[in-house]
Amino acid sequence: MIRGFSLIAIGALLALAATQTFAAGDPARGKTKIATCVACHGQDGNAVDPQYPRLAGQYADYLAQALHEYKDGRRDNAIMKGFAATLSDQDIDDVSAYFATMPTKLQGLEHHIQGE
Amino acid sequence: MKRLHLVGLIAVALCAASAAHAEGDKAKGRTLVYTCNGCHGVPGYANAYPEYHVPHIAGQNEQYIVNALKAYKSGERKHPTMGAQAQSMSDQEIADIAAYLSSLAK
Numbered sequence: 752m753i754r755g756f757s758l759i760a761i762g763a764l765l766a767l768a769a770t771q772t773f774a775a776g777d778p779a780r781g782k783t784k785i786a787t788c789v790a791c792h793g794q795d796g797n798a799v800d801p802q803y804p805r806l807a808g809q810y811a812d813y814l815a816q817a818l819h820e821y822k823d824g825r826r827d828n829a830i831m832k833g834f835a836a837t838l839s840d841q842d843i844d845d846v847s848a849y850f851a852t853m854p855t856k857l858q859g860l861e862h863h864i865q866g867e
Numbered sequence: 868m869k870r871l872h873l874v875g876l877i878a879v880a881l882c883a884a885s886a887a888h889a890e891g892d893k894a895k896g897r898t899l900v901y902t903c904n905g906c907h908g909v910p911g912y913a914n915a916y917p918e919y920h921v922p923h924i925a926g927q928n929e930q931y932i933v934n935a936l937k938a939y940k941s942g943e944r945k946h947p948t949m950g951a952q953a954q955s956m957s958d959q960e961i962a963d964i965a966a967y968l969s970s971l972a973k
Binding site for chain 1: 897901926968969972
């Protein structure tokens, strides 16, 4: 009994360790970390105020890149720097994965240029 | 009371000024986004070093696009390709592009 239990515990630990080293973004986990984002970017990531970008449906790796750039100052924005500073690399991947999976109003530019 | 009046006037003037400034022409924007298409119109196209997807811009919010292009133009936001592109754009062209792209929201 104890043996079986500890085996499960070890398994769980390994699984946890594995996800942390992989650092793949998890939308479900991201959903629990977006409380500060939604004030400007909207609960669903489709910001209503036109000065804020829509995040819903944007590429996750682009969102992650932007957050890293805000965090380290390459992209200079006082408000976003403050928020990004509180995010770990894992948080950034999770939050980016969450917004990337939300129903989007964005699309590619193909088929929308003159003469097409 | 008089002071309140003044504040109101200033607010109205500011609104008028920003509106006059940001008047974008969608039809003109449609012809201008031809250059954007080379990267932003290729599904799944990736930036190199560092590698990440070139963002979707069709359907993005208008003022955000204006701010982004002006930041690239001034050098405040750094990206070699976008910096070069934005430097060739007038404020009016930026407004036109933003008006068109934001009108494509699904």
